Amino acid sequence: MATANTPSFNKGLYAPLSEIDPEVQNIIDKETWRQFSGLELIASENLTSRAAIEANGSILTNKYSEGLPGARYYGGNEWIDELEILCRKRALQAFNLDPEKWGVNVQPYSGSTANFAALTALIQPQDRLMGLGLPDGGHLTHGYYTAKKKMTASSIYFQSFPYGLDPSTQLVDYAALDRQAKIFKPRLIICGASAYPRDWDYAALKAICDRESAYFMADIAHTSGLIAAQELNNPFAYCDVVTTTTHKTLRGPRAGLIFFRRDAQNNLDLEKRVNEAVFPACQGGPHNHAIASVATSLLQVCQPEWKQYARQVIANAKTLATCLIEHGYKLQTGGTDSHLVLWDLRPLGLTGSKIEKVCDLLGITINKNAVSGDASAQTPGGIRLGTAALTSRDMVEEDIKVVAEFLHRAVQLSLVLQKEAGSKMLKDFIRVATTEREGKVGAKMVKELRRDVVAFARKWPLPGADASTIQRPAGIEEDD
Secondary structure, eight states: OOOTTOOHHHHGGGSOHHHHOHHHHHHHHHHHHHHHHSEEOOTTOOOOOHHHHHHHTSGGGGOOOOEETTEESSSOOHHHHHHHHHHHHHHHHHTTOOTTTEEEEOOOSSHHHHHHHHHHHHSOTTOEEEEEOGGGTOOGGGTOBOSSOBOSHHHHSSEEEEEOBOTTTOSBOHHHHHHHHHHHOOSEEEEOOSSOOSOOOHHHHHHHHHHHTOEEEEEOTTTHHHHHTTOSOOGGGTOSEEEEESSSTTOOOSOEEEEEEOSSGGGTTHHHHHHHIIIIIIOOSOOHHHHHHHHHHHHHHTSTHHHHHHHHHHHHHHHHHHHHHHTTOEEGGGSOSSSEEEEEOGGGTOOHHHHHHHHHHHTEEOEEEOOTTOSOTTSOSEEEEEOHHHHHTTOOHHHHHHHHHHHHHHHHHHHHHHHHHSSSOHHHHHHHHHOOOTTOOHHHHHHHHHHHHHHHHTTSOOTTSOTTTOOOOTTOOOOO
16 A cells, blocks of 8 residues: 655555546446346356456556567566466366377467467468358457458458358268368468357368368367367367467467477477467567466366366256247257357348347347358347356256247347347337337337346356445446
8 A cells, every 4th residue: 555655746646546437447346237237148258266357457468578488578477477377277277188199379468469470470471261150150350351351460461261061961061171171272271160060070070181181270260168177079189280379168368379290290380380379479578467378267167167167068058058949940050069159040030240239138148150151240040158157157958948938038029129129220220129118018028028027037146246235336227
C-alpha cells in the first residue's frame, strides 16, 4: 500500500479497481452477473478456474520478455524463464508427449496468431495450402476467401484451396480431398475446425501428405482438452505441427500453443523456424501473466480428474444432440463425437441470426453458424452449441435435458415471433420479440421463458466467482 512519502501522482497505483475506476468495475460486475444468470453454450468458450484468473491478473503483467528462456533481449527475466520452461513442460505432459520428440512454443497471444506463426514457419509466401472450407465447419485462419475477397492473412499471403464434406454423410470427404490434392499439390494440409462435430481420420490425411510431400498440421483449438484426456483420436501420432487455443475445452485463459515435431528428418530445424516465426516475425514480447495462467490450467489438465471432465463434456454433448433429434430437429452429421453440436435450422424456415437474438433475450448464449450448403457465412442457416462451459458449472446429462428443453422452447417461440413479425427481416423479428402489443403473445412468451432460464442458471456455481455473494449490479434491470 502507499506510504506517507508516496507522491500524489503514484497514490492511484495502490487503490483497488472499485475505487480507482468504478465504471470498469461495474462493467465487470455486470458481466459476472450475466454469466451467473445465463447458460453459456458457445462452443468456443469455457469457464476458467479461480487459480487461472488469479495468475492472469498477477504482477507478471509488468515484465517484458522478448526472446526465449536464456536468450532474452531484456534483463531481469530469471523467474520469467523459469515460468516459461515450466509451462512448456506441463504442455508436453498434458498431451503425453516425449520431450525428445516434441517441443512447444507457449508464447502465442491467441490461436489465430499461433496459426499464422505456424504457417510462416512451415511454408513460404504464395505456397499452397488446403484447409476445411468455412461453410463446412472450417476456420477463418485455414485459408478462407470469397469470390470477391481474400478474407484473412492465410489467404492473402498463401494460395489456399478448401476441401469439404461428403453431401450424403456431411463428414469430411477424404476421397475427394485425395483427388483435389493430386491436382492442387499443396505444400501444407491443415485439419481441424470450428464447427465440425466429428473426430478426424489423421492417418488418412497423413497418407495424402506423405504422397504430396506436404506438411501436415492439426489445429485442435476446439478439441484439445478432449484430446489431452485421450477421449478423441491423437493428432500427434501423425502431424508435423499441432496448434491450439487454451481457452476452449482446455479451460485456460485466452492464449495459444504451437507444438512441433523434433524427431523427423525433414524437421531438424523446425524448432528454430517456429520460435522465430512467433517472435520476431508475428508478434512482440510474450504476455507473461497469460503464460502463468496457461501453466496453471495445464497443471489441472495433468490431473486424473481431467479425464472425468472430458468424458462428461462429451456425454453432455451427446445428450443434447439426442434430445434435439428426439424433438425432430436436424443436426449436421446427425450427432457429435465431441463437445460440439451444429443445429441446422433451415428445415424450419429460421436463420441462425434470429435464434441467436432470441436466446440472448432469454439468457442463453449461443452463436449463429453456417451449415454445409449455405450460400454465405454472412447469412447462416444454423447455430453452434457447446457443452464445455455448462459442464464446468457441474451440469450432467439430466441437467442438459433441461437445457435442451429450453432450446426447443426457444425455437418454437421463434416461429411464433417470425409469424407475428409478418416478414423475414431480422429487425422486424427483434421488434416483436421486445415489444408487447395487443393481441401479440411473442414478447410475453420471451419474458416467461427468460424467467425459467434465469431461475435454472442461478442454481449453479460459477468458477472464479462466489455465487453466494454475487449481487445484481447497478445498470441491470430485471422483473422481480
